[in-house]
Amino acid sequence: MMRKYSLIYMLIALFSFNFISCDDILDVSPVDSFTDAAVWSDLALVETYLNTSYSKIVSDVENGAPYSSLSDEVYHMHLYGTDIYRQGRISMDSYHFGYGNDKWSPWGYYYGAIKEVNLFLERVPEIETTSEREEKWKNELIGQGHFLRAYFYYMLYVHFGKVPIIENTYGLETESFDEVRASIEEVGNFVVAECDKSIALLPVSYDADNFGRATKGAALALKARTLLFSASPLCGTPSAEKWQKASDANKAVIDLKDDNGNPVYSLRNVESSEEYSKLFYDKTNPEIIFLKMFDSKWVVGSNGSFLHQVPCGGGRGFGEGWGTLQPTQEIVDRFQKKDGSFDIMPNEEIDYSPWADRDIRFDATIFVDDSYWGIGEDYRRVEFFISEDSKVVSHGRDSKSGPSYWNATKTGYLIKKFLDPNYDPTGTTANTTPWIFMRLAEFYLNYAECQIQLGNNAEALDYINKTRERVNMPKLTGSDIWAEYENERQVELVFEGQRWFDQRRWQTLEYTYNNVPVTGIEIVKHIDGTKTYKRLANPIETRVFNAPRQYWIPVPRYEVRRAPQLDGWPYE
Secondary structure, eight states, X not given: OOOOOOHHHHTBOOSSEEOOOOOTTTOOOOOEEEOHHHHTTOHHHHHHHHHHHHTTSOOTTGGGOOGGGGTTSEEETTOTTHHHHHBTOOXXXXXXXXXXXXXXXXXXXXXXXXXXXXXXXXXXXXXXXXXXXXXXXXXXXXXXXXXXXXXXHXXXXXXXXXXXXXXXXXXXXXXXXXXXXXXXXXXXXXXHXXXXXXXXXXXXXXXXXXXTSOOHHHHHHHXXXXXXXXXXXXXXXXXXXXXXXXXXXXXXXXXXXXXXXXXXXXXXXXXXXXXXXXXXXOTTOTTEEEEEOOOTXXXXXXXXXXXXXXXXXXXXXXXXXXXXXXXXXXXXXXXXXXXXXXXXXXXXXXXXXXXXXXXXXXXXXXXXXXXXXXXXXXXXXXXXXXXXXXXXXXXXXXXXXXXXXXXXXXXXXXXXXXXXXXXXXXXXXXXXXXXXXXXXXXXXXXXXXXXXXXXXXXHXXXXXXXXXXXXXXOOOOOTTHHXXXXXXXXXXXXXXXOHHHHHHHTTOHHHHTTTOEXXXXXXXXXXXXXXXXXXXXXXXXXXXXXXXXXXXXXXXXXXXHHSGGGOOTTTX
16 A cells, blocks of 8 residues: 655655665765754755755656556556546546556655755755855756756646645644645746746756756756646636747747857757667757656666566567557557658558558657567567467467467557667666657747747748658648647657647547547468458547546545645546
8 A cells, every 4th residue: 555645744844864876867976864964064965865856757657657658649558557547537536547656646746856855945055155166066956956846846737737836844843734726827837937046047068977967958948848838728718928938938948059159959860760769768869958867776767667668579688578558559540651641550451561661750669560679689570460370370479369468569569669779678778778858859849839829830830840851751731730730749759758748738638538449450460471450340448538627637635634725626
């Protein structure tokens, strides 16, 4: 049984500290059992304290319960609690929507993180510095603290909308807790204000020893995301003023320059699916704005979680995967052919490969039958097919009729995106493959969305096409610019945890998700060695979405019982 923490408890100040090193990117030695006075008089210890807050940022692949599985992108075979949301059963009493730990109960998880950052921001300004270098260091740490608080409040904002804004710690002597939920507008404004404080203090970049810390660009990007969310229908009546603020913020990310006047971020042009794949595990990719590195020693958020994506048939290549995260046929149909046309999987049987000549992003993103994977001697063909006659032709080793059928894909697809070809689940790469939270392509698309809403379709089309041009896809015409935009956004950002938040802020889940069947593909290998393909006749899953209530995640009932003024909106 997971421990339940009340908001009040989460905001109690810490009186002693135990630390471990959290991230190689932060590269600090473990320290423990330091007194309160010692910690808040030493910048190195303060930095170590802050590192624990960085570890609270959750990547979308951790624990096998990504936000993608709450959208139309992914079928989550092993459930891990995602079925509570997918079947419309989420409530104040059943409030987890992922694997049963704190990370998928965001109320307690993020207020716990905020508690730590609040204490940090209260105490660090008191530290006396003795040099210009120390003062710069101190200010950068404060800037990172404001960024982290902004990030954690942003996560509360996009899950719950209205939440209490707590900027101080509560001591054990506190007589009462009377914080109430601020309005959606107030919460959004608070996140933006925290980002602005961070922007003023953070550098554009760090040296190699501090790679991965929040930068000015990361703070600008978080501000831009927040304003995009705030301008969308879910947060109230959209207006030209809101969209203009979001537009300006996203353009500021795109236009950010270094001290020499050079662009900080740029898109890398690619010529093949292999080159596109590399964008997601190469930390030198120039479009990366903010990422989370993983520590092979302490296994912080272990990216061994990528095993949820890997085909189930054994071999050292990626290890035997768990086949958990399965792309739907619906997302496969979103990927155009190289000429810009669509090739929708038919219901009737076909005798040719349905994935030929697709956008190079497709081969980089999704495992299909006859894909290749693995390392060295274990490099092999993926086999999702079933046999017409298993006595003559064996079932595919990765198929639902194969030797590891319990972990095999039901949709006929698995996620390939993010996987380093040299990924080794028994070695360090299992834990050190980074997760990219923010990259330039997203902000091109964010800016384009703002321009569409402002009526500047030509400008919007220019930025949409930038993400297509770098993968050699033909330019869109703008004949149906919103449909073109939405499709390009889903293809470019697929499986990155954006789609669920997009569909919520647009308020479209009741149309695109509720009672919409999830389908896949059936692949049959015949006795003569040929294969046929058709869309599965029966849905794998039909999801339930209760609008408008389910657009927001519920505050746990235990919390409302302890602090009734928080109320159960919109669930009660």
